[in-house]
Amino acid sequence: xxxxxxxxxxxxxxxxxxxxxxxxxxxxxxxxxxxxxxxxxxxxxxxxxxxxxxxxxxxxxxxxxxxxxxxxxxxxxxxxxxxxxxxxxxxxxxxxxxxxxxxxxxxxxxxxxxxxxxxxxxxxxxxxxxxxxxxxxxxxxxxxxxxxxxxxxxxxxxxxxxxxxxxxxxxxxxxxxxxxxxxxxxxxxxxxxxxxxxxxxxxxxxxxxxxxxxxxxxxxxxxxxxxxxxxxxxxxxxxxxxxxxxxxxxxxxxxxxxxxxxxxxxxxxxxxxxxxxxxxxxxxxxxxxxxxxxxxxxxxxxxxxxxxxxxxxxxxxxxxxxxxxxxxxxxxxxxxxxxxxxxxxxxxxxxxxxxxxxxxxxxxxxxxxxxxxxxxxxxxxxxxxxxxxxxxxxxxxxxxxxxxxxxxxxxxxxxxxxxxxxxxxxxxxxxxxxxxxxxxxxxxxxxxxxxxxxxxxxxxxxxxxxxxxxxxxxxxxxxxxxxxxxxxxxxxxxxxxxxxxxxxxxxxxxxxxxxxxxxxxxxxxxxxxxxxxxxxxxxxxxxxxxxxxxxxxxxxxxxxxxxxx
Numbered sequence: 001x002x003x004x005x006x007x008x009x010x011x012x013x014x015x016x017x018x019x020x021x022x023x024x025x026x027x028x029x030x031x032x033x034x035x036x037x038x039x040x041x042x043x044x045x046x047x048x049x050x051x052x053x054x055x056x057x058x059x060x061x062x063x064x065x066x067x068x069x070x071x072x073x074x075x076x077x078x079x080x081x082x083x084x085x086x087x088x089x090x091x092x093x094x095x096x097x098x099x100x101x102x103x104x105x106x107x108x109x110x111x112x113x114x115x116x117x118x119x120x121x122x123x124x125x126x127x128x129x130x131x132x133x134x135x136x137x138x139x140x141x142x143x144x145x146x147x148x149x150x151x152x153x154x155x156x157x158x159x160x161x162x163x164x165x166x167x168x169x170x171x172x173x174x175x176x177x178x179x180x181x182x183x184x185x186x187x188x189x190x191x192x193x194x195x196x197x198x199x200x201x202x203x204x205x206x207x208x209x210x211x212x213x214x215x216x217x218x219x220x221x222x223x224x225x226x227x228x229x230x231x232x233x234x235x236x237x238x239x240x241x242x243x244x245x246x247x248x249x250x251x252x253x254x255x256x257x258x259x260x261x262x263x264x265x266x267x268x269x270x271x272x273x274x275x276x277x278x279x280x281x282x283x284x285x286x287x288x289x290x291x292x293x294x295x296x297x298x299x300x301x302x303x304x305x306x307x308x309x310x311x312x313x314x315x316x317x318x319x320x321x322x323x324x325x326x327x328x329x330x331x332x333x334x335x336x337x338x339x340x341x342x343x344x345x346x347x348x349x350x351x352x353x354x355x356x357x358x359x360x361x362x363x364x365x366x367x368x369x370x371x372x373x374x375x376x377x378x379x380x381x382x383x384x385x386x387x388x389x390x391x392x393x394x395x396x397x398x399x400x401x402x403x404x405x406x407x408x409x410x411x412x413x414x415x416x417x418x419x420x421x422x423x424x425x426x427x428x429x430x431x432x433x434x435x436x437x438x439x440x441x442x443x444x445x446x447x448x449x450x451x452x453x454x455x456x457x458x459x460x461x462x463x464x465x466x467x468x469x470x471x472x473x474x475x476x477x478x479x480x481x482x483x484x485x486x487x488x489x490x491x492x493x494x495x496x497x498x499x500x501x502x503x504x505x506x507x508x509x510x511x512x513x514x515x516x517x518x519x520x521x522x523x524x525x526x527x528x529x530x531x532x533x534x535x536x537x538x539x540x541x542x543x544x545x546x547x548x549x550x551x552x553x554x555x556x557x558x559x560x561x562x563x564x565x
Contacts, residue, residue, distance in 0.1 A: 041061070
């Protein structure tokens with residue numbers, strides 16, 4: 001089973017077509033400020049810095065719901081022309097001298113276990129195998145990679161009294177147990193025994209309490225079944241608060257009672273069921289249209305399936321035998337489905353296990369089926385959704401290409417600049433300034449490659465980073481402007497049709513009733529202590545093999561396309 005996460009850079013609300021004039025009160029003065037809904041709180045604070053001299057990190061800008069954060073999209077404030085905001089804060093002394101650190105430096109050996117687990121570069125906690133529970137460990141580690149889920153679970157309390165896996169009525173609460181488990185895992189780097197969660201799962205779903213035939217531990221279970229049952233329980237219990245849903249109501253959803261799963265991990269099909277027999281059509285039987293919710297896409301595997309795309313496409317069309325009211329007998333029908341809503345996080349299930357009738361047991365399909373690091377699902381969507389997704393998807397690809405071109409040019413410029421400096425240094429040392437043949441040859445090569453090095457002044461890394469940041473901000477504004485307004489209102493929806501692979505649960509072995517589950521989760525960038533933002537990712541993955549956790553390269557993920565690994 002592959003869990004694929006939405007592409008994060010195009011999930012913010014769209015830019016409005018104009019800027020707004022607002023006012024900011026600070027120390028008795030009223031400042032007029034131009035607010036751009038497409039920008040962020042960080043940009044707005046720099047605007048205030050130029051007016052007040054108060055550094056962004058020393059500002060407290062009061063907005064509805066609390067203080068303005070750097071990462072807040074200004075479009076979510078719902079600011080109106082002429083609106084007034086309050087700002088508190090004073091400029092630093094500006095003495096330029098050394099200051100005593102605000103926080104005492106703490107060395108790793110002085111940290112508690114919980115502090116060390118949260119430190120930058122810490123290895124995440126593994127989960128101990130409690131007797132054929134690798135299927136559960138892999139599922140829990142992959143589900144834990146959804147950051148919004150972790151945030152919401154921290155605030156979860158069933159009727160304000162869920163504690164240690166119990167709800168207010170004293171009944172076992174799987175969602176509360178999941179919350180407690182993730183909290184305990186965040187406070188250690190050791191392999192943690194998930195006894196409480198396992199007991200709760202087995203009580204709520206007794207099939208997971210089945211003992212193995214050998215008597216050693218419990219019977220091996222299907223990770224997809226565990227995933228689906230956990231998702232179903234979280235869907236029932238974990239509801240989003242009204243404050244989070246204001247002005248973000250999704251089509252067909254009531255803002256007062258929306259499940260976290262429905263918003264972030266579920267999509268919608270628009271389906272048509274039609275009888276295959278001409279006689280039914282001639283008798284006036286019309287196709288039946290329907291809307292169906294889904295929590296995963298199935299990748300069906302047969303002798304012609306070579307790629308994830310093939311399996312998903314096959315799963316969107318199925319044959320059904322049912323009674324025809326017009327023919328008054330059973331007939332064959334075809335159900336064709338297209339996606340009408342895409343969730344931010346998309347789960348794809350590789351259907352490798354099936355019931356083998358002649359052997360009367362579960363069997364596994366071992367066929368190799370490849371999958372990409374980025375999945376484009378636009379083809380699987382309804383015509384209406386396609387029209388909304390395509391402009392954003394194409395713009396994303398254009399921006400990436402431009403960024404790659406800039407990076408290549410930058411590398412060539414740095415190389416040429418370094419060669420020029422080395423040549424000048426060598427000339428001064430040896431006194432042979434006339435020997436410019438290597439430089440001329442390099443200049444000739446650059447001209448042949450279409451790179452005019454001397455026409456553009458060399459920029460320092462700081463200048464380049466500043467230009468790149470400005471370029472990214474401008475690109476974001478262009479992207480936001482392309483997002484369809486109706487799609488933008490649906491906070492938990494994907495808006496580009498592109499998904500980045502973030503986690504994989506894989507089964508090793510040829511038997512459906514044995515083997516071993518492990519999972520791979522892509523590493524997130526470390527959180528910057530000052531800004532609170534995540535740094536760039538290094539492209540590595542965590543491999544969770546029960547209590548053993550190790551780091552692997554992206555090339556390892558490419559080897560998981562076979563059924564035995």
